[in-house]
Structures are given as C-alpha cells and as structure tokens.
Amino acid sequence: MKRKWNRLIPLIITVGQVVVFPYYVIWLKGVSLTFTLFAWLFATHSFSAAWGYRTFQTKKNKQKSHISFVYFGMGCAYLVVGQFNIEMDLLPYIALILQVLLGFLQGYFRAWHVEQDSYHLHAVNHYILVGWIMISLSFIKIISPVVIISMFGWLLCGCGLLKMLGKNVSN
Amino acid sequence: MKRIVKSPWILCFLVLIIVILVAFNIPIEKRKYGLAQSGMTTDYTGLLPEHVDRVVKATNRTDLQNIVKQANLEGKHISIAGLQHSQGGHTYYKDGIVIDMRTFNKVMEVNKQEKTVRVEAGASWEDVQKAVQPYGLALKVTQSQSIFTIGGSLSVNAHGRDIRFGPMADMVKEITLLTPKGDIKTIRKNDALMGYVLGGYGLFGVILDVTLDLTDNELYTIHTNKMKTSEYESYFKDVQSNAEIAMHYARVSVAPSSFLDEMYAIDYYKTGKYDQKTKLKEESFVHLTKYSLDMGRQGGFLEDLFWNTQNLYMKQIENSQITRNNVMRSESTFMEFTKPGKVEVLQEFFVPVGEYGEYMKDLKQFLPANDADDDFKIHNITIRYAAKDKTTSLNYAKEDMLGLVILIQHGLQEDDVQNAKKMIQKWTDITLTHGGTYYLPYYPYQTKEQFKESYTNWKDFKDEKQKLDPNEVFINNFYQNYLK
Numbered sequence: 001m002k003r004k005w006n007r008l009i010p011l012i013i014t015v016g017q018v019v020v021f022p023y024y025v026i027w028l029k030g031v032s033l034t035f036t037l038f039a040w041l042f043a044t045h046s047f048s049a050a051w052g053y054r055t056f057q058t059k060k061n062k063q064k065s066h067i068s069f070v071y072f073g074m075g076c077a078y079l080v081v082g083q084f085n086i087e088m089d090l091l092p093y094i095a096l097i098l099q100v101l102l103g104f105l106q107g108y109f110r111a112w113h114v115e116q117d118s119y120h121l122h123a124v125n126h127y128i129l130v131g132w133i134m135i136s137l138s139f140i141k142i143i144s145p146v147v148i149i150s151m152f153g154w155l156l157c158g159c160g161l162l163k164m165l166g167k168n169v170s171n
Numbered sequence: 172m173k174r175i176v177k178s179p180w181i182l183c184f185l186v187l188i189i190v191i192l193v194a195f196n197i198p199i200e201k202r203k204y205g206l207a208q209s210g211m212t213t214d215y216t217g218l219l220p221e222h223v224d225r226v227v228k229a230t231n232r233t234d235l236q237n238i239v240k241q242a243n244l245e246g247k248h249i250s251i252a253g254l255q256h257s258q259g260g261h262t263y264y265k266d267g268i269v270i271d272m273r274t275f276n277k278v279m280e281v282n283k284q285e286k287t288v289r290v291e292a293g294a295s296w297e298d299v300q301k302a303v304q305p306y307g308l309a310l311k312v313t314q315s316q317s318i319f320t321i322g323g324s325l326s327v328n329a330h331g332r333d334i335r336f337g338p339m340a341d342m343v344k345e346i347t348l349l350t351p352k353g354d355i356k357t358i359r360k361n362d363a364l365m366g367y368v369l370g371g372y373g374l375f376g377v378i379l380d381v382t383l384d385l386t387d388n389e390l391y392t393i394h395t396n397k398m399k400t401s402e403y404e405s406y407f408k409d410v411q412s413n414a415e416i417a418m419h420y421a422r423v424s425v426a427p428s429s430f431l432d433e434m435y436a437i438d439y440y441k442t443g444k445y446d447q448k449t450k451l452k453e454e455s456f457v458h459l460t461k462y463s464l465d466m467g468r469q470g471g472f473l474e475d476l477f478w479n480t481q482n483l484y485m486k487q488i489e490n491s492q493i494t495r496n497n498v499m500r501s502e503s504t505f506m507e508f509t510k511p512g513k514v515e516v517l518q519e520f521f522v523p524v525g526e527y528g529e530y531m532k533d534l535k536q537f538l539p540a541n542d543a544d545d546d547f548k549i550h551n552i553t554i555r556y557a558a559k560d561k562t563t564s565l566n567y568a569k570e571d572m573l574g575l576v577i578l579i580q581h582g583l584q585e586d587d588v589q590n591a592k593k594m595i596q597k598w599t600d601i602t603l604t605h606g607g608t609y610y611l612p613y614y615p616y617q618t619k620e621q622f623k624e625s626y627t628n629w630k631d632f633k634d635e636k637q638k639l640d641p642n643e644v645f646i647n648n649f650y651q652n653y654l655k
Contacts (some may be wrong), residue, residue: 019257032430033198051182058179089465089510092197100186 009159010113011122013071015129017106019137020078020152021146023053027081031095041099048103055104056111065112068163075156082150175583192240199461200509206252206271212263216514218614218649219260223250226267229275229557230294232355242268242644250647251373253293253320257327257612258516259646261372267646269552270377272322278302279380287344292322292378299383300451309388312336314557315420317500322378327612328370330574331559332418332439332498334411340369340562342384349377367635368564372611372649374636389437389495390446392415400434404527405558407573410438411524417441418498421554423531423575426478427471428611431531431539433478434554435485439498446494460505468508468550468580470543479643497638502592508580515550515580518595519610521557521572526605533601546587547594552579564632567608567625576608592616596648601627616646622653629654 032038056065075097084091112120137148213221224247229235242249252262263269272293280289283306290299296310296317303309314324314331321639326348327340338341346358346368358364362576367375398406400423410416423431454458467477508515522530542548553576557568567574581591595616599609608625610616623629633654643650 033200037197040189040196044186044189044193047182047186051179051186054177054179091201093194094192096190096197100190104186111399137433 007116007118008161010109010116010118011125011129012159013156014113014126015108015133016125016152016155018130019133022080023148025082026097026145027149029111030083031091033092037092041095044096045099045103048100049107049110052104052109054107054109056108062112062115064141067109068160070109070112071156071160071163074102074109075103075153075158075160077105077149078149078153078156080153081152083148093147099125110138176434180238184394192546195458197295197458199457199507201504201507202509205255206263212269213256214242214257214260214262216258216516216614218258218293218514218516219263221260221263221648223263224266225412226252226269226554227259227272228273229377231457232349232379232512235349236353236355238268238270238547239349239351239377243351243353243642246642247644248646249439249644251326251377251645253323254295254318255568257372257649258442258614258651259612261326261612262647264647264651272320272377276320277380281306281308283308286387287382288385289380290321290346291380292325293320293328295320297451297500299334300500303385304388304451304462305447307388307445308385310499311342311386312339313499315499315501316503318503321381321383325378325381326371326373327610328560328563328565330555332420332555334419334556334558335417337558338423338560338562338568339445340522340560343381344371345382346385347381348375349379351376351644355379364639366562366564367632367639370565371632372565373647374650375639376645385497385579387445388447389417390442390444390449391493391498392648393441393488393491394438395435395489396421396438396439397433397435397482397485400432400531401528403434403436403554404524405525407524410436411527411556411571415440417495419556422481423552424478425549425553426467426475427541428475429478431535431538431552436564437485437488438494439493442492449494449497451498452500454502454504457502457504460502461507464505464550464553468548470510471541506578512583513580516591517613518577518579518598518616519613520577520598520602520607521567521574521575521610522602522605522607524556524571524573526607527573530601530607533605534598537597546582547591548580549577550580552576564628565626566612566628568606568611572607572614596621598615598655611649611653613648619653629632 028041029038032041080098084094202215204215206212206218206226212223213220229240239249248264249270250263250267251270251272255262275291275293276298277286278290278294283303286308288299288303296319297315299310300317312331312333314329318385325339325343344360348356348368350356358368368378405423410419416438421434421436421438424433463477463480466473471504487591490604539545555574555576557572557574559570560568581587596618599617599621602609603624
C-alpha cells in the first residue's frame with residue numbers, strides 16, 4: 001500500500017501541475033500589469049526551473065532527495081497565491097518570488113522524477129488523466145482560480161506529509 | 172553556454188540577475204479614466220462618471236467649425252477635453268459631444284529671435300519643451316509637471332514654481348479661438364475676450380492654437396531651507412525681494428510629530444549661465460519615490476518617517492544645478508494611486524501672502540495632526556506663489572497669493588464623500604475669512620455660496636458667457652454645478 005502511494009504521488013503532482021496551470025496563468029495575468037511583465041515572469045520561472053533541475057542533477061547523494069520538502073514548498077507557494085488579494089500593490093513582487101520558488105522546485109522535482117522507475121508509465125497516465133480532468137473542469141463554470149490553486153496547494157502539502165510519514169515508517 | 176548549463180551556481184546567479192531586472196521594471200499601476208462612448212466618461216479622479224453622446228477627435232479646423240455650427244442648429248452641447256487632469260467634470264457633459272484635443276498637438280513654430288512658440292492646444296507642455304529646448308529656450312510660466320495639455324492649462328489659468336513672470340495668462344501673446352458660433356478668431360493680449368478664455372474652463376470656445384512668450388533656459392542652483400511654519404511668511408518676502416531667485420516652492424509637514432509646524436523651501440538661484448545642451452530629464456527612481464509616498468500614505472509614524480526622508484533628500488539636492496526646463500518637468504508617475512474604494516483628490520486654497528502665518532495657525536486648530544485612523548487623510552501640502560492676476564475674469568489671485576496645493580485621500584462610500592465635503596467646506600470657510608479663494612479645476616466639494624464669495628466677478632463671467640454663447644453650446648459639469 002505504502003509503496004503504491006509512493007509511486008502514485010509523483011503522478012498526482014505532475015497531473016495537478018498541468019491541471020492547475022490554466023488557473024495559475026489567469027492569476028498571473030491579473031497580477032502582471034503588462035504583457036512584458038507577464039512574459040518576464042514566465043522567463044524567471046523557466047530560468048529557475050533550469051537551476052532547480054541542474055541542482056538535483058549535480059547532487060552527489062541522489063537517495064537523499066528531500067522530495068517531501070519539495071512537495072511542501074510547492075504546496076505553500078500555491079497556498080500563498082490563494083491568500084493574497086488581487087488588488088494588493090505588492091502582488092507583482094510576490095508573484096516574482098513565487099515564480100522563482102515554483103520554478104526551482106518544479107525543475108528539481110522533474111529532475112528527480114525522470115530518474116524514478118515509474119516515470120515512463122506515469123507519462124502515458126499523465127496525459128490521459130489530464131485530458132479527463134480538464135474536460136470535467138470545463139463543466140464547472142463559476143469558480144475562482146485561487147480556489148483551485150489553493151486546493152492544489154493543500155493537496156501538495158498532503159502529499160508532502162504522506163511522503164514524510166512513509167519515510168519515517170520505513171526508517 | 173555549456174558551462175552555464177552545467178553549473179547550478181551560474182544558473183542561480185542568472186536567476187538573481189533576472190529577478191533584479193524584473194523587480195526594477197515592474198510598472199506602476201495607473202489610474203484608469205478617460206473618454207468612452209460605450210461606457211461612462213470620467214476625468215482623472217473618476218468621481219463624476221457620465222454618459223456622453225460621442226467623442227470626436229480633433230483633426231482639422233474646418234471639421235471642428237462644422238461640429239460647432241451643427242451643434243448650434245441642433246441644440247447640442249459640446250465639451251472640450253485634453254488629458255483630463257481636471258477633476259470636476261470640466262471636460263464632458265451629460266449626453267454631450269466631447270472634442271478630444273489630444274490629436275491637435277503640433278508645435279507650429281519656434282521663433283528664436285522673438286522668443287515665442289506657436290503651438291496647437293492639444294500638445295502637452297512636454298511637447299513644447301522638446302521643441303524649444305534645442306534653441307536654449309524655456310517656458311516662462313507652467314506647472315511643475317509637463318504632462319498637461321496647453322489648452323487645458325490655459326483654461327484653468329494654471330501656475331507653478333516661477334515667481335517672476337506673473338500668472339500664466341501673462342505669457343499668452345495670441346490665441347486662435349473657435350468661437351461658440353463657429354467662427355475662427357484671433358485674440359491678442361489686452362483683448363477683453365482673453366480674460367474669459369484664459370481661466371474660462373472651456374466655456375468660451377475651443378482654443379485652437381496659442382502663441383506663448385518664452386525666456387532663456389537658464390541654469391539654476393538649488394538651495395533648500397528647513398524652517399518653522401511661522402517663519403515662512405517673512406522668509407518668502409525675502410525671497411520675493413531677492414532678484415537672484417527665479418523660482419521657488421515650499422512643502423509643509425503633514426507628519427504627526429511636526430504637523431503644520433515644519434516646512435522646507437526650495438529656491439532656484441540664477442547662475443547667469445544658459446543651457447542648450449542638458450537633456451530634458453526623464454522620470455527616474457519611480458519605484459523608490461512611489462513606495463516612499465505609499466509609506467507616507469499609511470499615516471502615523473510612517474508619515475513621520477516619510478517626512479524625515481524628504482528632509483534627507485533636500486540635503487542631497489542642496490547646491491545642485493538644474494535647468495529651467497527641468498524644474499518645470501517634475502516626476503508624476505510616483506503619485507499614482509489605485510487603491511480600490513479610495514480616491515486621491517487635489518484641492519488648492521489661496522491666501523494673501525500677509526495672511527499665511529495666521530491662516531496656518533487656524534488650520535492647525537481645525538485639522539487633526541494624526542489622521543492614520545481617519546478616512547479623510549492629508550498626504551501632502553505644497554506651497555506655490557500665485558502672482559496678482561489682472562487678466563482673467565474668474566480670478567483666484569486678486570493680490571499676491573500663496574497657494575496651498577493639498578493632496579487628500581478619502582473613501583468612495585457616500586458617508587466618506589459627505590465627510591470629505593464637510594471638511595473641505597469648513598476649510599474653504601477658514602480660507603475665505605482670511606481673504607482667500609479656492610481653485611476651480613478640482614472636484615466641487617464647495618457650495619455655490621462659497622463659489623460666489625470666492626469669485627466675486629462670477630456674475631460678469633456668466634453674463635459674458637450668455638452673451639457670447641446664447642445657445643449654451645460649450646458647456647460642462649463645472650458650468651452646470653456653479654453657473655447654471
């Protein structure tokens with residue numbers, strides 16, 4: 001059972017990231033005052049993801065991945081998005097920090113994930129699940145993006161907790 | 172490239188650089204306002220939304236003439252809009268036509284010998300500065316910021332930091348006017364009509380172009396002085412009598428610990444040098460100044476901190492040099508305020524120079540020193556000199572006056588607006604008891620009685636308006652509010 005969960009969590013996370021992406025983009029568009037800033041925020045995410053990816057790749061002891069903290073970190077970032085009022089003056093700056101954090105953690109997570117045995121199996125399931133979930137979400141007309149983002153944040157924190165508990169039990 | 176991708180630390184450094192670049196380029200959110208035919212038209216504060224019939228972009232004189240003649244025949248009303256920084260619905264009227272002058276913005280001629288510039292009314296002061304600066308010329312009188320249109324500033328008879336060339340009306344040599352009957356007429360200095368068009372709030376026709384007197388783009392040295400408010404009156408009289416000082420303004424503390432007690436004055440001393448090469452300054456450190464002002468906007472000890480920061484800045488600029496053109500183009504973006512449910516408005520009160528000390532004492536009795544928990548907050552008071560004006564009919568400076576430009580924030584709920592009205596009407600009463608007046612381009616918090624007491628010539632202004640524009644073709648919310 002424990003092993004099954006450990007195999008499933010990365011799938012939940014990759015699917016969730018894609019599903020939450022359109023909602024996150026809506027939020028980010030609202031925060032960015034111009035298209036230039038919007039594009040620059042994406043660029044920041046991309047560079048940070050490269051940094052995160054490379055950080056894992058160059059890690060000497062890959063068994064000590066701290067992946068549960070990565071889940072927590074991503075979860076907290078999404079929860080922060082859900083907590084801030086869209087009208088706040090400082091939101092673009094907060095979004096910038098979140099883009100760095102999310103980029104780094106997502107890059108790190110991806111680098112870790114590709115080295116897992118289940119990665120190739122996940123890839124197929126990932127595409128199918130995303131397709132079904134997006135069709136389902138299209139029927140939900142009135143929902144604030146921050147609700148979905150926050151829900152995903154809690155889910156990630158839950159995954160982090162499960163992963164941590166699983167690790168403690170095996171120890 | 173390979174090395175960059177290999178090392179996480181180089182990638183980390185790259186992210187850091189990107190973050191710094193992005194952080195410094197995050198734009199400042201600007202107020203959304205302006206002309207709209209589908210939605211509601213507003214001016215800068217957005218306080219008086221109104222539906223208009225149509226917006227016409229000014230392109231050529233004949234089309235404008237036709238619009239005015241047609242409006243006479245059809246009983247339509249016309250308002251004139253530039254950049255719409257007036258705050259009392261001066262640029263539109265319910266179901267009326269709005270002529271958008273921003274497209275009528277050519278600098279037609281710069282005459283170096285006569286030191287004049289002829290410019291279309293929709294051009295901004297910035298456009299004029301760009302055109303005259305290469306000739307070593309500068310404006311005689313204008314506001315401290317260059318973002319306004321020429322037509323708009325002349326229609327409100329604006330004033331600024333200059334203390335030597337009199338009111339703005341005095342630098343206007345000639346105006347080409349599209350009259351309420353649709354004729355194009357040239358009016359010159361000393362023509363009686365000049366006094367109604369200048370400071371006439373767009374009620375006597377469309378200013379098509381103007382010829383303005385210029386002066387040399389002199390280089391000044393900045394000197395700043397911190398003082399008690401009680402000392403300013405005599406300080407200013409010394410400034411006036413010192414021919415070496417060309418420009419001047421002052422700022423009064425609105426911070427709780429020194430509320431209306433402390434001031435600093437900025438004087439621009441002539442150097443005798445003239446400048447043709449220094450570039451017109453652009454906005455700089457906008458984020459820094461914007462967030463400093465935002466800090467002051469919180470009130471309480473943060474407003475004290477903001478005042479102390481301004482004092483430090485004053486020390487920094489002491490003895491630095493600046494051209495006349497650059498004095499007349501201060502930054503404006505840092506003042507943007509977009510907090511939902513709140514609005515920032517301007518008011519300006521004028522008092523005779525000799526009344527300043529007593530007036531400030533009365534204000535201190537009336538205004539709370541710490542407004543951190545109040546809805547009605549004062550964020551800034553700047554002092555400008557307004558020279559005695561013998562030209563305009565709606566005249567705010569019947570003698571040499573000091574103008575207090577006040578930046579106020581209040582809520583948009585009905586109660587908040589009513590409270591702001593009550594405060595500003597009381598403030599106006601205090602001003603009137605000192606022989607003062609208030610400025611008309613802003614939101615009309617004042618009563619009609621206060622208007623009549625401030626502008627004793629209002630009846631003559633109204634009679635002339637009815638004589639020259641019997642069909643009330645040129646009309647706006649300002650006219651509706653005070654003169655209808």
